[in-house]
Amino acid sequence: MENILSIKNLDITFRTNAGNIHAIRGVDIYLPTGKTVALVGESGSGKSVTMKAVVGLLDSNAIINSGNIFYKAIDLLTLPKKELRQKINGQQIAMVFQDPMTSLNPTMQIGDQITEAMFLHKKISKADAQQKALELLNLVGIIDAEKRMKNYPHQLSGGMRQRVVIAIALSCEPKILICDEPTTALDVTVQARILDLIKDIQAQMGLSVIYITHDLGVVAKVADFVNVMYAGKIIETGTVEEIFYDPRHPYTWGLLSAMPDLETDDDRLYSIPGSPPNLLHEPKGDAFAARNKFAMKIDMEAEPPMFKISETHYAATWLLHPDAPKVELPPELKSRLQRARKAAENQL
Numbered sequence: 001m002e003n004i005l006s007i008k009n010l011d012i013t014f015r016t017n018a019g020n021i022h023a024i025r026g027v028d029i030y031l032p033t034g035k036t037v038a039l040v041g042e043s044g045s046g047k048s049v050t051m052k053a054v055v056g057l058l059d060s061n062a063i064i065n066s067g068n069i070f071y072k073a074i075d076l077l078t079l080p081k082k083e084l085r086q087k088i089n090g091q092q093i094a095m096v097f098q099d100p101m102t103s104l105n106p107t108m109q110i111g112d113q114i115t116e117a118m119f120l121h122k123k124i125s126k127a128d129a130q131q132k133a134l135e136l137l138n139l140v141g142i143i144d145a146e147k148r149m150k151n152y153p154h155q156l157s158g159g160m161r162q163r164v165v166i167a168i169a170l171s172c173e174p175k176i177l178i179c180d181e182p183t184t185a186l187d188v189t190v191q192a193r194i195l196d197l198i199k200d201i202q203a204q205m206g207l208s209v210i211y212i213t214h215d216l217g218v219v220a221k222v223a224d225f226v227n228v229m230y231a232g233k234i235i236e237t238g239t240v241e242e243i244f245y246d247p248r249h250p251y252t253w254g255l256l257s258a259m260p261d262l263e264t265d266d267d268r269l270y271s272i273p274g275s276p277p278n279l280l281h282e283p284k285g286d287a288f289a290a291r292n293k294f295a296m297k298i299d300m301e302a303e304p305p306m307f308k309i310s311e312t313h314y315a316a317t318w319l320l321h322p323d324a325p326k327v328e329l330p331p332e333l334k335s336r337l338q339r340a341r342k343a344a345e346n347q348l
Contacts, residue, residue: 001032003070004208005093005176010053010067020063021279023049025232027067031176036202036209038219038240040255041229044276047212050229051178053077055095056084071176091121094169098181100161103168104153110137110164111149117171136167139204141197159190163197170201177202180212195221216259220244225312228252231277231287237306238313245337247329248307248315250292257333286318294319294327 012024024046031037039047052058054069054076069076071092076084097103105113114136115129124132130149137145140163153161162182169177179198183191199222202209211222219226219240226243228236228251236249247253254272274291277283286292289299298318307320319327329337 001035003030004033004072005029005031005054005210006068006070007050007054008068008070010050010069011065012049012053012058012067013063013065014059015061015063016280019280022282023232023279024053025282027229027232027234029227029234031208031210032225033208034202034206035224036211036222037225037227038211038213038223039227039229040213040216040219042214042272042276045229046232047229048180051095051180051210051212054178055089055093056081057095086121090117090172090174092174093176093178094172094174095178095180096162096165096169096182098184100158100165101153103165104161106153108152109149110151110153110156114149114164114168114171117168121172132171133167136170137164139170139201140164140167141193142167158186159194162186162190162194166194166198166201170205173205174207176208176210178210178212181214182211183215183218191218198222216244216255228255231283232279233287233316235288235317236315238309238315242310242313246309246313247337248309248313248320249288249317250294250319251288252315253330253333254291256337257330259336286316296324 007027007029010024010027014021014023027046027050029037029039029050039050041047049058053064064077067077071088076088079088111130111133114133118124118129118132133149134145137148142148142160142163156164183194186194195218198209201207211218213219223240226238226240227234228243228249230251236243236247236252243252244256247256257270258272272291277287277290285301286295286299286304289295292299296318304316304318306314306316308314309320318324
């Protein structure tokens with residue numbers, strides 16, 4: 001498959017008063033054309049920072065130490081910020097943020113906010129822009145779109161505001177849509193509608209989509225490929241089936257175990273013990289070792305490489321080394337994954 005976006009060996013440090021934080025540590029992510037890639041991990045793992053580097057929205061104290069971000073054949077890190085914003089952002093790559101209220105201007109009518117990007121990036125008349133805005137509002141499922149064009153953000157519900165933000169992101173017909181926790185602030189029924197909406201629009205427009213999320217339920221519903229991120233690194237990557245049905249990294253096991261399951265025998269939700277490392281003081285060895293009950297001596301001394309499991313599945317854990325002791329999936333997680341696989345097969 002051809003990749004429309006390739007992030008290679010991205011390494012980012014942030015200068016702070018307390019010292020330098022090595023937030024992104026050699027990240028590789030590939031987005032095949034027309035597919036959906038999910039970036040998963042706890043808060044602070046580096047998901048949003050990585051994607052902000054793609055669209056040039058890193059804070060001023062960020063230092064990009066190394067790496068490339070290729071959109072097709074263009075290395076975005078070599079473009080001047082002005083050119084990135086004028087030629088790439090909006091037109092080629094658009095981003096939907098998690099809180100629509102902070103993405104919308106409270107003093108501007110909805111119609112003006114949708115047409116603003118069109119005037120900026122395209123040579124288009126006011127009448128044509130307004131007509132396109134109406135079409136976009138209909139596309140994202142806004143009822144009575146002509147009336148809503150004159151509304152202000154506070155007059156809309158959370159779900160409607162998120163639909164408007166998606167309409168704005170699509171206004172210049174981008175090739176890549178980056179969704180940063182797009183359903184976090186919404187209730188469960190609205191979440192499902194927004195996810196279905198994005199899938200439908202992706203199919204209609206041929207979009208390539210990246211989801212940033214900590215919700216594995218969202219990942220199971222929308223993703224083709226999954227990258228699990230921890231302490232600024234990708235620690236497991238594979239197809240959605242490989243990550244959900246054959247996970248190999250203990251951190252991925254922990255994330256999957258923490259998903260609620262109506263049929264589980266355990267009366268308590270599982271949580272991964274401890275907390276992520278402070279990247280002001282970069283950990284020696286495997287960053288997950290302190291929280292990993294299967295950690296070995298080598299985990300404290302050396303960072304594991306990415307071990308190949310299949311052509312599409314890799315994981316950075318010493319448990320995959322040929323000399324490592326054999327460690328089985330926790331029994332409850334194993335039975336949970338078997339139930340999930342059976343449920344998925346029954347839906348086919």
